[in-house]
Amino acid sequence: MSVTALIVEYNPFHNGHQYHLNQSKKITNNDNLLVIMSGNFTQRGDAALLDKWARTRQALSCGADLVLELPLVYNIRSAEYFAYYSVLSLEKSNIVDSIVFGSEAGDIKILAAAARALLNESPKFKRELQNHLKNGLNYPTARRRALLSCYQNYSELQNYDKKSIAKILKAPNNILGIEYLKSLFSLDSNIKANTIKRMGTDYHSQEINQDYASASLIRNLINSRPESEALTAVNRLMPSNSWKILKEEIEKGRFVKKDSKNNITNKLIDQLRRKKAEDLKEYKGIKNGLENRIIEKAAASFKAENFLNSIKSKNLTESRIKRKLLQIYFELKAEKIKRTETNGPHYLRVLGVKKGKEFLLSQLQQKSEVEIIINPAAKISRIERNQKDPLKLSLSYDLLASDLYALLYQNLEHSQAHRDFHQKLIKI
Numbered sequence: 001m002s003v004t005a006l007i008v009e010y011n012p013f014h015n016g017h018q019y020h021l022n023q024s025k026k027i028t029n030n031d032n033l034l035v036i037m038s039g040n041f042t043q044r045g046d047a048a049l050l051d052k053w054a055r056t057r058q059a060l061s062c063g064a065d066l067v068l069e070l071p072l073v074y075n076i077r078s079a080e081y082f083a084y085y086s087v088l089s090l091e092k093s094n095i096v097d098s099i100v101f102g103s104e105a106g107d108i109k110i111l112a113a114a115a116r117a118l119l120n121e122s123p124k125f126k127r128e129l130q131n132h133l134k135n136g137l138n139y140p141t142a143r144r145r146a147l148l149s150c151y152q153n154y155s156e157l158q159n160y161d162k163k164s165i166a167k168i169l170k171a172p173n174n175i176l177g178i179e180y181l182k183s184l185f186s187l188d189s190n191i192k193a194n195t196i197k198r199m200g201t202d203y204h205s206q207e208i209n210q211d212y213a214s215a216s217l218i219r220n221l222i223n224s225r226p227e228s229e230a231l232t233a234v235n236r237l238m239p240s241n242s243w244k245i246l247k248e249e250i251e252k253g254r255f256v257k258k259d260s261k262n263n264i265t266n267k268l269i270d271q272l273r274r275k276k277a278e279d280l281k282e283y284k285g286i287k288n289g290l291e292n293r294i295i296e297k298a299a300a301s302f303k304a305e306n307f308l309n310s311i312k313s314k315n316l317t318e319s320r321i322k323r324k325l326l327q328i329y330f331e332l333k334a335e336k337i338k339r340t341e342t343n344g345p346h347y348l349r350v351l352g353v354k355k356g357k358e359f360l361l362s363q364l365q366q367k368s369e370v371e372i373i374i375n376p377a378a379k380i381s382r383i384e385r386n387q388k389d390p391l392k393l394s395l396s397y398d399l400l401a402s403d404l405y406a407l408l409y410q411n412l413e414h415s416q417a418h419r420d421f422h423q424k425l426i427k428i
Contacts, residue, residue, distance in 0.1 A: 001363060004028045005096040005191075006064075007086045007180065009038045011048045011215050013058035013242040016102075019199045019212075021063045024100035027194055032360060034066045034096060035059055036086055037351070038075050039398060040405035043082045045322025047256045047264070047408055049219050053423060054249045056352040060428040061241035065357040066364070067426075069349040072397045073332065073340045076323050083179035084186075089345050091189050094367040095360070098192040101180055104171035106197025113156035114168060115181035117147060124150040136315045144169040173198055213237045222250070223258040253411020260408040262304035268329045269307065272298035283327050284334040290316070290324075330397060330404075331385065339390050346391035347371040349398065352426030377421045 004024055010017055025031055037059065039052045048055065056067045074085035090096040105111060121129075128149045132142035144166065151157040151165055168174045177195055184193055199212055208217070218237055222230045231247050238246065249255050272295060280291035290311075297310045311321050327333075340346070347370050353361050365372050371391065373379060376399060380392050383400050387393040403417040 001032065001095070001359075002028070002030045002097055003032045003034050003095045003360065003363075004030045005090045005099045006033065006035045007070075007083070007090075007099065007101065008035050008059070009042050009048070009215075010035075010055045010059055011038075011042055012050055012055065012218060012238070012246055013062055014213065014215055014218055014238045016199050016212050016214075018062055018239045018242075020100070020102050020196060023196045024194075025063070027196065028098050028100065030098070032357070033064050034068065034090075034093075034360065035064045036068045036070050036089055039069050039072055040401050041072060041076055041326060043075055043077070043079070043323075044319045045076055045324075045326045047261055047405055049222065050246065050249050050255055051402070051405060052351060053419075053426060054245055054254070056426050057428060058242040058245050060352050060354050060426065061245065062239050065354040066350070066360045067352040069351050069398065071340070071345060071347075071349070071394045072330070072401045073337060073394050074345065076326050076330075076332075077337075078320070078323070079176050079179050080182070083176060084183040085345055087180055087183035087189070087191070088187065089348060090191060091187055092345065092369040093348060093364055094369060095363050096191055098194060099180065099184075100194045100196060101173070101177045102198045103173045103177040103195045104198050105168050105174050105177075106195060108193060108195045110160055110164065110168055111174060111177050111195060112181050112193075113154070113160070114147070114165065115178045115185060117151065117154040117157055118143070118178065119182050119185055120154075122150055122153050124153065133315070136313075138315045138317050138320070140175065140317065208237065211236050219258075222255075227251075252414065254409050254414045256405070256408045257410060259305075260410065263408055264326075264329055264404075265304040265307050268325055269298050269302075269304075271328065271331075280328065282333045282335070283324065284337055285320075286324055286328075294325075294328075330400065332397060336385070336393060339388075340394045342390065344390060344394070345370060346394060347373045349373045349376075349395075350425065352428070355427050374425050375421075 006024060025033060037055065040048055042048055052069060059067050070086055074081060090099065103111060125146050128146035129142055132145050148162055148166055157165060181193055184191060218234050221233045225233065227250050231250065235243055277291040277295045280286045280294060293311055297307065302310065308321060312318060348368055350361060350372060376395055380395055383396045384392060385396055387396060399420045402420050406415045409415055
């Protein structure tokens with residue numbers, strides 16, 4: 001049996017995702033498709049537009065066969081960690097033999113060449129990287145400039161000119177693709193990687209190209225217009241099955257708008273005003289004065305929507321700050337991250353399966369190196385963030401994420417806690 005995997009967020013599922021899914025089946029000549037998906041919070045540190053169960057329904061109704069959830073403790077991390085634990089989860093499933101990711105380049109060779117170079121950092125690369133970081137550049141920019149300064153030291157990159165390499169290192173899907181490849185190479189994985197050229201507009205684009213638009217544009221349309229008008233505007237940008245689920249969730253008020261996220265900011269400010277700068281050093285990557293800046297800005301007079309901008313600086317990307325703030329919000333300290341990383345991932349959480357493809361779930365249960373979880377209640381009876389058991393600790397954070405996310409719904413009638421405990425496996 002052959003299984004192709006996709007690493008996704010589907011925030012929400014649009015025509016570009018449908019193209020990716022269809023092309024993945026075509027180029028691998030494989031009709032069994034597994035997706036591993038972010039949960040209720042995305043890798044960029046935002047609450048998703050729709051919850052993980054609605055997005056699972058979108059995926060299954062549009063051609064996915066099995067949907068897994070990437071644990072929160074790996075999901076709200078940098079691209080490197082997000083990619084590594086996504087790939088490692090697929091490796092530990094023991095049923096996946098290929099992955100397909102979208103990229104702006106659409107060229108697996110140049111992405112693989114960059115990945116191998118970044119896995120084998122030369123002394124010159126390391127020196128250049130540190131110099132750029134000391135000069136205040138953020139890590140992605142510093143890394144790009146460091147590699148461009150010594151790309152000729154790497155045999156595979158010698159086949160490309162500096163302009164081509166610079167271009168691939170700037171585009172977000174290329175960067176993520178390089179991280180997937182780095183992970184596969186470092187694990188010496190037998191999973192074969194493929195890429196397809198991203199269809200339509202760029203990741204952050206606010207333009208429509210025929211019937212293709214970025215998920216960012218779709219979210220902005222929903223955030224900025226009355227609900228009926230927004231649904232009409234995004235109709236042609238999404239597969240009909242996905243759009244119907246979006247419409248259903250919006251009509252129920254079971255979705256998260258941008259202004260709802262201020263609730264997280266306000267709670268976070270409350271937490272920060274109870275802490276000292278020294279307390280924040282317990283969180284991964286908060287150091288070198290960032291802890292003081294966060295505490296200082298939390299103490300100032302502010303509007304919730306401006307808090308993030310008040311912390312930003314030249315050497316800190318917006319996504320990195322959002323992830324750090326979300327880790328503080330969840331009280332996900334460095335020690336807990338380390339505990340869940342050791343020998344992790346410790347389980348694969350199944351959210352949904354396509355009717356007629358239940359054999360994929362059976363194969364996963366038989367072959368996986370790690371525990372398969374369908375009903376969390378079979379493993380834990382309550383959320384325990386002080387658990388020593390890394391499986392129960394990681395799972396507790398997944399459940400906590402669902403509970404806090406529910407408080408962001410437009411209609412708070414749907415805000416009940418512990419949905420993970422009673423939500424049945426989704427079958428479509």
